Amino acid sequence: MEKIIVEGGNKLKGEVNVSLAKNSVLPIIVASILNPNNIVIENAPMLEDVIVLTDLLKSMNCKIENIGEGNLEINTSSLNEINLNSELIRKMRASFLIMGPMLSRFGRCRISMPGGCNIGSRPIDLHLKGFKLLGAEIETEHGYVEAKAKRLKGNRIYLDFPSVGATENILMAAVLAEGTTIIENAAEEPEIWDLANFLNSMGAKIQGAGVGKITIEGVDSLKGISYKPIYDRVEAGTFMVAAAITNSKITINGANEEHLRPTIEKLKECGVKFEIRGKDIITVDGTKLKSPVDIKTLPYPGFPTDMQPQMMALLSVTKGSSIITETVFENRFMHVAELVRMGANIKIDGRTAIIEGVNSLTGCDVKATDLRAGAAMILSGLVAQGRTEISDIYHIDRGYVNIEEKFRGLGANIYRVDK
Numbered sequence: 001m002e003k004i005i006v007e008g009g010n011k012l013k014g015e016v017n018v019s020l021a022k023n024s025v026l027p028i029i030v031a032s033i034l035n036p037n038n039i040v041i042e043n044a045p046m047l048e049d050v051i052v053l054t055d056l057l058k059s060m061n062c063k064i065e066n067i068g069e070g071n072l073e074i075n076t077s078s079l080n081e082i083n084l085n086s087e088l089i090r091k092m093r094a095s096f097l098i099m100g101p102m103l104s105r106f107g108r109c110r111i112s113m114p115g116g117c118n119i120g121s122r123p124i125d126l127h128l129k130g131f132k133l134l135g136a137e138i139e140t141e142h143g144y145v146e147a148k149a150k151r152l153k154g155n156r157i158y159l160d161f162p163s164v165g166a167t168e169n170i171l172m173a174a175v176l177a178e179g180t181t182i183i184e185n186a187a188e189e190p191e192i193w194d195l196a197n198f199l200n201s202m203g204a205k206i207q208g209a210g211v212g213k214i215t216i217e218g219v220d221s222l223k224g225i226s227y228k229p230i231y232d233r234v235e236a237g238t239f240m241v242a243a244a245i246t247n248s249k250i251t252i253n254g255a256n257e258e259h260l261r262p263t264i265e266k267l268k269e270c271g272v273k274f275e276i277r278g279k280d281i282i283t284v285d286g287t288k289l290k291s292p293v294d295i296k297t298l299p300y301p302g303f304p305t306d307m308q309p310q311m312m313a314l315l316s317v318t319k320g321s322s323i324i325t326e327t328v329f330e331n332r333f334m335h336v337a338e339l340v341r342m343g344a345n346i347k348i349d350g351r352t353a354i355i356e357g358v359n360s361l362t363g364c365d366v367k368a369t370d371l372r373a374g375a376a377m378i379l380s381g382l383v384a385q386g387r388t389e390i391s392d393i394y395h396i397d398r399g400y401v402n403i404e405e406k407f408r409g410l411g412a413n414i415y416r417v418d419k
């Protein structure tokens with residue numbers, strides 16, 4: 001079993017290059033189903049989640065080739081819509097995004113229901129509500145969901161909650177639908193804008209992505225393109241917290257200030273300083289004494305739930321009381337028990353965690369209970385006294401490219417062992 005070992009105590013310095021956003025690349029790969037022409041996705045991060053998704057598309061008879069430096073050449077012209085590999089679909093929740101484009105291009109899709117996951121039950125009701133309003137007939141039985149429609153028809157769809165996945169799935173379904181679709185209370189995450197930008201570059205007609213009300217004029221066909229997705233704001237944010245927690249100053253290449261605004265503003269409130277050095281380059285100065293802060297996770301542009309565990313690691317060693325309220329997922333505090341093992345003083349009351357900053361953490365055996373919880377364990381390990389051994393690191397590999405190498409490049413003592 002592989003583990004990541006962190007020997008705490010080193011300060012960080014220098015520069016780090018952030019990869020492109022996993023949460024953009026996944027829907028963009030899926031959206032290529034809408035287009036039978038050749039598409040190149042530039043510099044795709046070759047993460048476990050990306051590999052699972054490309055394997056799924058390959059199992060459906062799509063051609064996907066890494067033509068160097070993560071440039072993925074995709075051709076879905078001979079896609080075989082029947083042959084969906086349930087095992088691969090169950091491996092990753094994001095594969096449910098396949099339904100929108102499949103329904104839009106083939107008028108039919110049957111896939112196994114995604115299960116819950118360890119951060120919450122994660123239902124799909126909003127996805128299905130959108131497909132129904134676009135004219136699809138939906139049947140769910142024996143753990144499968146099947147959607148059928150001759151040709152989807154545009155409609156007005158109001159989402160009860162601005163779900164990222166539902167917005168993406170409905171957006172993709174509407175691209176080849178007849179007429180106009182309006183998605184209201186749509187998610188505003190930068191990855192939604194990126195997906196719409198990718199689709200528009202291929203000839204889709206989408207307006208308003210990223211501002212809550214998205215209008216999609218259906219088109220009949222799309223053209224082939226080459227596209228570079230946006231940088232990973234969660235990876236960049238993780239390095240920002242790394243600078244803060246180790247009292248260090250580092251430069252992050254591939255950090256978009258606008259996309260990172262909620263994280264940057266919260267870190268500024270803690271006492272971290274930022275210098276914008278050019279397009280997508282930010283120097284983070286975490287050398288000053290930090291203050292406690294209160295955080296409530298919310299859909300974008302609120303504070304991202306995907307940065308909550310990392311911020312909790314920082315606040316665990318920030319003198320004073322901080323309160324974190326998690327409103328997006330119902331069970332996203334599993335890292336608390338691991339932080340407490342390291343000496344943190346955190347109490348949970350429902351969806352709220354009360355953190356009393358301690359002087360220091362001590363290294364021990366901990367688990368990456370989910371992807372971002374795993375990042376929080378690395379961050380805590382960087383400041384803990386002694387050695388932190390992190391297990392279940394397959395979660396971390398789902399979302400961070402070469403994480404130990406990147407931290408080693410900044411001067412951290414971190415490595416992977418197989419034991």
Ligand code: UD1
Pocket residue numbers: 022023024026093094120121122123124125126127128161162163164165166187191305306328329330
């Ligand atoms: C995406 C991100 C994930 C991030 C999350 C919230 C990807 C691949 N993953 O996940 O990293 O943490 O956004 O920013 O982009 N919900 C419903 N019904 C639905 C759909 C969602 O009730 O039909 C609820 C979920 O249970 C959850 C909340 O909405 O409590 C947010 O989920 P959603 O925005 O859909 O997240 P994902 O797209 O799954």
